[in-house]
Every structure is written in structure tokens, then in C-alpha cells.
Amino acid sequence: MRNTSHASPLKERQFESLVQKTLNRWHVPGMAIAMVDGDHTWAEGYGLASLPSTPVTPSTLFYGGSTTKAFTAAMLAKVTEDPATKIRWDTPISQLLPGDFALSDRCTGNQITVEDALSHRTGLPGHDHASSRTSVRENVRQLAHLPLTAKLRTRYQYNNLMYVAASHIIEAATGQWLGDCLARSFWQPLGMTGTYFSLKDAQAAPETLARGYYYSGHGGDKDGIYHEVDWMPLEEVSGAGSIITNVLDYAKWVHTLLRPQIFVEKNIFQSPETFHQLWEPRTLIPAAAPFTGPRAYALGWITECYMGFQIYEHTGSMNAFGAQLLLVPELEFGVIILANTPKTSNYAAQLLAFHLLDERLGIPKPQRFDWDRRNWAVIEKEKQWVADKIDYRPPVVLPLSLPLEKYVGTYTHAGYKDITIYLGSEGVLRADRKDVTWPESINFKHVTGDHFLMVSTHIEDFGAFCPDVYDAEFRISVEGKAWSVGIAWERAMGGEMIWFVKI
Incomplete structure (x- = not known):
């Protein structure tokens, strides 16, 4: 039920205890949460923005990741009005x-x-x-x-x-940088003074920019520690995920989304219909518990039915940050959560966002969905899939066609650019991709013949729990030279490979 006491539900002892328990379980150093309920907005910080002692406050800046997409879609909606x-x-x-x-x-x-x-x-x-x-x-x-x-x-x-x-x-269309377009069209009219579109601007801001971390002990290591991650540059990400913001500013955004007439009152959109187009379902998404009925992607938003209410949400995940937005227009209710680890903070934020929604709806605890159980099951399934790939031994192991050093070189693909393969000091083929948006360090594990398994360590997605693995295959020319390498980098291709040609 609606909070009528005006006391912050984010400061209740039970909720603060749940937040700390969740941060500990998922090894997230810090998190900021804001909740909008009608005319009221509450915001709190929990844990650390940077180790060892800088606390998170509601004004602490975090990467917003893919929650940027809603702004990109909104900017295009504004462009369509012209x-x-x-x-x-x-x-x-x-x-x-x-x-x-x-x-x-x-x-x-x-x-x-x-x-x-x-x-x-x-x-x-x-x-x-x-x-x-x-x-x-x-x-x-x-x-x-x-x-x-x-x-x-x-x-x-x-x-x-x-x-x-x-x-x-x-x-x-505008002749301007997207960051300037968003600031002029949305952030300034809504009073969002702590939102930025470049790392340089965020670093120069008066607010504290949180550091990102990943935790090395998810595999059961009792001595797991937090590793600081360099702030990620954002130029090439642009409208897919460049926003750096805080929960106070995002609460203003959410408040406006819940009362779209504000867009017209502030001359952001000419018509309320422009806003409603953003939430119109466009593409069906496979159904999943606890949501009932079809799920769909709109324009920068996922929409689904939860406990009889239409909700709109989107997550964001960068190299070392996670974000969660959850809105229920019928209740004028929204939750914003920003935190500073990759993927694990998304799981922590999802649990806490839906806990606050369940509290708002008055859902009895036995009837609430177990988000932790679901997410750990997803992780365990991924870890098992990776382990099976690494442990696989073919019935017959064929020797390499060439000495290992003959596979060394730079291979190129028009879409995926270059991959430079070298012989590491430990006597195995290696590759380090540092000039890509999502950097990774790769070891090549020989399987059979000219087939390898690429074992990639990185810090996003499931990287805190297990490496990524990709099948790879070298092709040998009639002259006896390695002239191309295929890499199964995209799972949706069903095992088909991206073929790189040796330079």
C-alpha cells in the first residue's frame, strides 16, 4: 500500500538490513537507491563508492549503462516532431x-x-x-x-x-553531439544537473564519481578480493549506454515518465502522444517467470505484466557498474538503483527493486518470487556449460598441422577488426584485445587438429564467475601456412564462425 507517513521506506531498519545482506551476498561495494511514490521521492546511499572508505550518497555518480537507451529513443521521438x-x-x-x-x-x-x-x-x-x-x-x-x-x-x-x-x-539530423542534444532537450528542463554524457565531464563534475570493482572470490575462494576497474571511455558507446548520473537526477526523470503531461508543460514534447509512442510494445520477448502474459520491447523499455500491473523497466550493465529502473505508471511508482560491480549489481538491484514493489503492492512474503534462486541458477548453468567445454576431450586427438609459432600473427575481419595472436611465455597461443569496447585476455587451448578453445577472461557479464569460451579453428593453405582463423564469438550464430584473414 502507498506510504502515507512520508517517512522514508529506504531507511527502515529491515530494509537497510536487507540491502546490506544483498550487497554482501553479491559482493557489491556500494549502491544508491531512489524511490518515487506519487508526490514523494526518497533517496539513500549504502556501502562504499570507492574503497576503502568513501561512502555512497544519493548524489554519487554511477554509469547508467543501457538505461541510456530510453533517452536516445526519447530524443528521436522529439526529432520526429520536427x-x-x-x-x-x-x-x-x-x-x-x-x-x-x-x-x-x-x-x-x-x-x-x-x-x-x-x-x-x-x-x-x-x-x-x-x-x-x-x-x-x-x-x-x-x-x-x-x-x-x-x-x-x-x-x-x-x-x-x-x-x-x-x-x-x-x-x-541536428548537427550536434548527442550529449548536447540530451542536455538541452531533457536534462536542463527537468533540472537534471548531475547527469553527464562523457567520462571527462563526469570526472570534472562536483559530484563524486564511484569507482567500479569486480570480486575475485565468487568461485568459492575464501580470500576473494575486490579489484578496481579503470573507468570505461564512452565515445563509441554513445546512445547505447553513455550516461553517467545519480539517483537524484534519475528520480526527476522517473517522476516525469510517471506524469507524462510534464513533457508537454515543459515544452519537451509537443504532444502527449509523442511520449506514449515510446512505451508502445513493438517486439515480443520470450515469457519468463514471474511475469504473466507476453513481454515486449518498446523503444528503450521492456514492458511486462507483474502481479496484475503493467510495468516498464530496463537494466544497464557496463564493465564495472549496474543499473535498474522499474516503473509502475498506474501507481505512479518507480525505483532507481545504481551500483558499482558488473552483473552482480544487476542481480542485487533486481531483488531490491522488486522487494520495494512487493512492499508497495502488499504481496505476502510466501508469494514473492525468489530472484536470488533464479539468478544463481542462471549462473550455475553458465558455469557448467563453460566447464563442460573446457573439460571436453575428443575421442581422437589429432596433432597440430604446424608448429605453434606458425599460427602467430595478426588476423583481420571487416566487422570485428583485428586480433593479434602471439606465443605466450607459457608456450600457448594468446591474444589480448584491448582496443575493443569490452576488452578481454584470451588463452588458446588445443582441442584436436587445428581446432582450439579460446578461454577468455574479462570483467563484464559472467566474468566474475567463470571465463567465456569460444570455439576457434585455423585454416591451413596448400603452402602449409595458417591463413585464416574462425572464432565462434556470437552464440546466436549457432556455432558458425566469424572468419579472420591473416594480414
Whole structure:
């Protein structure tokens, strides 16, 4: 039920205890939470923004990750209101970015609209390994070389690079950097003075920017420790995930989303209909407990039914940060959570956000969904899959075609750029990808013949729990030289490989 006492539910002893227990369980150093309920907003900080002793406060800055996508979609909605731009949701992107936007299937590429790109139904899977530390325009141009795995508008496949393309559209239409567009169109009218679109601006801000960490002891190591992670540069991520903000500012954003007439009152949108288009379901997402009925991706938002209420949510995950937004328009209720570890903070935030919603709805504790159990099951399944790949031994182990040093060299792919393979001091093939958005360090484990398993250590997704593994295969020319390497970097391709040619 609605809190009528005006006392902060975030400071109740039981909730503070739950937060600390959750941070300890998931090994998250610090977290900030804000809750909006009607006219009331509460915000608190818990734990540490940076070790050993800097506390989190409501003004502490965190990376917002993919919660940025809602702003990118909103900015495009604003652009569609301007007749001079000639941009509509059904406008083909190839018409807006001639010479820059194309897909490996030209027919599909010519049909993809702005709406398709923002609702993850283009047929292009994630291809996150293809995102490199280059310009927005260059990352968009790489799309032409990435394989599709579905027909247009037939399957939900989350794709960050399409939101980078959306950034390019906005910047081409307005002639301005997306960060300036968002500040002028949204953040300034809403009084969001602690929100930034570049690492440089966030570092220079008066607010404290939290440090990101990953924890090394999730595998059962009793001596696990926190490792500080360098702040991630954001230029190439752009509208897919560049926002750095605090829960106070995001509470202002959520309050406006829950009362969309404010958009019109502040001359952000010309019509309430412009806002409602953002929450209109576009692409079906596979159903999952505890949600009932179909789930869908709108434009920068996931919408689903929970306990009889339509909710809107989105998470964000960067190299060492996590974010969670959860809104229930019917109740004018919203939760914002920002924290400073990769993936694990998403699990912690999900549990706490839905706990606050369950409290608001008055759901009896025995009827509440066990988020920890579900998320640990997901982790254990991934760990087992990785272990099975690493432990696999083929019935017959064939020798290498060449001495190991003959596989060394730089291999290139038009979409995935370069991978340089070298012989490590321990006598195994290695590769370090440092100039990509999601850096990784790779060991090649010989399987049989010219087949290897790439074992990758990194700090995002499940990297705190287990490495990533990818099948790899070298091709040998008739002259007896390694001339290409295939890597199964994209799971949605079902084992098909991305082929790199030796330079």
C-alpha cells in the first residue's frame, strides 16, 4: 500500500538490513537507491563508492549503462516532431545515413526503419565483440560486415550497435553531439544537473564519481578480493549506454515518465502522444517467470505484466557498474538503483527493486518470487556449460598441422577488426584485445587438429564467475601456412564462425 507517513521506506531498519545482506551476498561495494511514490521521492546511499572508505550518497555518480537507451529513443521521438528533419519511426535508416548504414544482406538493410533499430528486431544479433574504440560513424559502418541470424521483424535480438546507429541519426539530423542534444532537450528542463554524457565531464563534475570493482572470490575462494576497474571511455558507446548520473537526477526523470503531461508543460514534447509512442510494445520477448502474459520491447523499455500491473523497466550493465529502473505508471511508482560491480549489481538491484514493489503492492512474503534462486541458477548453468567445454576431450586427438609459432600473427575481419595472436611465455597461443569496447585476455587451448578453445577472461557479464569460451579453428593453405582463423564469438550464430584473414 502507498506510504502515507512520508517517512522514508529506504531507511527502515529491515530494509537497510536487507540491502546490506544483498550487497554482501553479491559482493557489491556500494549502491544508491531512489524511490518515487506519487508526490514523494526518497533517496539513500549504502556501502562504499570507492574503497576503502568513501561512502555512497544519493548524489554519487554511477554509469547508467543501457538505461541510456530510453533517452536516445526519447530524443528521436522529439526529432520526429520536427517536420524539417523528415524522420519518422518508419523511415528507412539507409535513407537517413546514406553511405554509412548497410547490412550484410542489402535487401534487409534497405528495409530497416528507425523503429526496427530501437526495438531490437533487425535480424542482427548482439555482435558485442565487434564494437571497438573508434568513432560512432565507424562502428555504424562495421554493421555491413556482420552476419544476420534472423529475418527482419521475426525475432527479438538485443543489439547495442543499433542504438549507436540511432545516435548517428540524431547527430546527422541536428548537427550536434548527442550529449548536447540530451542536455538541452531533457536534462536542463527537468533540472537534471548531475547527469553527464562523457567520462571527462563526469570526472570534472562536483559530484563524486564511484569507482567500479569486480570480486575475485565468487568461485568459492575464501580470500576473494575486490579489484578496481579503470573507468570505461564512452565515445563509441554513445546512445547505447553513455550516461553517467545519480539517483537524484534519475528520480526527476522517473517522476516525469510517471506524469507524462510534464513533457508537454515543459515544452519537451509537443504532444502527449509523442511520449506514449515510446512505451508502445513493438517486439515480443520470450515469457519468463514471474511475469504473466507476453513481454515486449518498446523503444528503450521492456514492458511486462507483474502481479496484475503493467510495468516498464530496463537494466544497464557496463564493465564495472549496474543499473535498474522499474516503473509502475498506474501507481505512479518507480525505483532507481545504481551500483558499482558488473552483473552482480544487476542481480542485487533486481531483488531490491522488486522487494520495494512487493512492499508497495502488499504481496505476502510466501508469494514473492525468489530472484536470488533464479539468478544463481542462471549462473550455475553458465558455469557448467563453460566447464563442460573446457573439460571436453575428443575421442581422437589429432596433432597440430604446424608448429605453434606458425599460427602467430595478426588476423583481420571487416566487422570485428583485428586480433593479434602471439606465443605466450607459457608456450600457448594468446591474444589480448584491448582496443575493443569490452576488452578481454584470451588463452588458446588445443582441442584436436587445428581446432582450439579460446578461454577468455574479462570483467563484464559472467566474468566474475567463470571465463567465456569460444570455439576457434585455423585454416591451413596448400603452402602449409595458417591463413585464416574462425572464432565462434556470437552464440546466436549457432556455432558458425566469424572468419579472420591473416594480414
